[in-house]
């Protein structure tokens with residue numbers, strides 16, 4: 436997410452990200468006066484939801500633009516600007532929650548992030564999170580890769596999508612006890628007639644950094660065409676999401 440336009444468009448057109456987060460919230464075991472950190476809170480939609488559930492919720496994000504929207508929408512909630520892989524809180528939390536964030540963090544920085552989470556939790560604290568798991572958007576990335584290759588360009592997957600086994604090892608190494616883990620497919624409807632092209636433009640940035648705009652548009656058009664049989668169903672675009680979801684406890 437790198438400019439204000441993206442932050443506003445993300446808030447308006449990609450609200451399914453938060454809608455699906457509601458169901459993840461059910462994994463939090465709610466206790467009286469409990470505090471929770473929403474790690475990578477974005478525009479604060481789920482931070483507010485947790486606050487409405489009676490939790491003392493605060494949000495943390497590295498995007499100035501998304502935090503500006505969060506502050507405007509929810510002025511009574513505390514939001515902190517910080518990097519998820521390098522933060523310290525003034526007081527420890529009873530829970531850390533995160534939705535659709537960790538796939539943005541490169542593999543070599545995941546342990547740093549997990550150490551920050553561990554240090555920010557009270558003993559017995561809950562860590563509940565979901566992000567893109569192994570195989571996430573595999574059809575979309577394979578199609579993009581083919582279109583890059585056809586133009587002698589290199590497509591490097593810009594996300595981290597681990598298996599349960601791989602991520603469990605990182606969690607246990609950081610000191611967490613895993614109490615729940617699952618990986619599941621969730622085909623997700625995209626909004627609008629250009630749903631898939633809009634999704635690619637919003638989320639796939641780094642592979643296009645050195646590609647000129649004309650070629651970029653050609654790649655996106657051909658990718659969309661290539662995927663229409665599999666991801667355009669009953670006049671609607673879908674993305675082939677796979678989620679990895681965990682609940683872990685600080686021992």
Ligand code: BEZ
Pocket residue numbers: 535538566567568571594638676
């Ligand atoms: C996800 O939520 O899985 C996701 C969203 C955008 C880009 C990559 C992954």
